[in-house]
Amino acid sequence: MNIKKAVILGTVGLMISVGSITYAAPVSAKTVTNNAVIMKVGSSGKAVTDLQLKLKQLGYFNVDVTGYYGSITKASVIRFQRDNGLIVDGIAGPQTTSALNRKVSNKNEVSRSKVSSQTLLVPWFSEAENIFPRGAVEPLTPKDTEILKKIYGGNWSWERRAIIVNVNGREMAASIAAMPHAGRDDQPFGKIVDNRSGGYGRGANLDGVKNNNMSGVVDIHFYKSKTHGTDRVDERHQQMVLKAAQSK
DSSP states (O other), X not given: OOXXXXXXXXXXXXXXXOOOXXXXXXXXXXEOTTSOEEBOTTEESHHHHHHHHHXXXXXXXXXXXXXXXXXXXXXXXXXXXXXXXXXXXXXXXXXXXXXXXXXXXXXXXXXXHHHHHHHHOOBIIIIIHHHSOOSEEOOSSHHHHHHHHHHTTTSOOOOEEEEEEEETTEEEEEEEEEEEESOOTXXXXXXXXXXXXXXXXXXXXXXXXXXXXXXXEEEEEOBTOOOTTTOSOOHHHHHHHXXXXXXX
């Protein structure tokens, strides 16, 4: 995903951017010449423990881990093999363990992704607004303005883009529209002026950072935030917020 990460500088922004078991005489898991381990009924040891833990993580092994390959482990392996299009023999050979490892790895990755997404999705009202005080921001310096404009291909635009906002180490999914508006760099902040940038006409000058080579402010939206003009949730901004949340 083409996600631009945003580093917030103070109150302005530079956008750059997881039964019972019957025991037989234990035998060690057999190792074949290619260093792959074959486990079957009667095997025991660390490899079997690891196998049972992974089967348990995927919901195929629902009893205590013992490190012994008995009838319950065999039945669990058979169910896993059947569900994954493998040869169904109840023996945990190279193909079965490889498929098991992939399934566990994928599950862990999805879990990490969900945690990351949930952490990054910070609702604006009552939460993000207490971390990031304004949804309208400005580049701090002319260099920051140059960088922001370059990200947009050299032209200011209302196009929504996914970003990650970092405030003192706290990361939040957000969306930016880099079109300067509602301000004049040559007039005092808050003054009622004519000819505000972005075609906004007469009104309060929102440009508070002077001499940064940009007149006005650009918008940043967070999860469930609303526009200041319509007091409505902007769906295009929200799509980009969700995209940002899924980027890590």
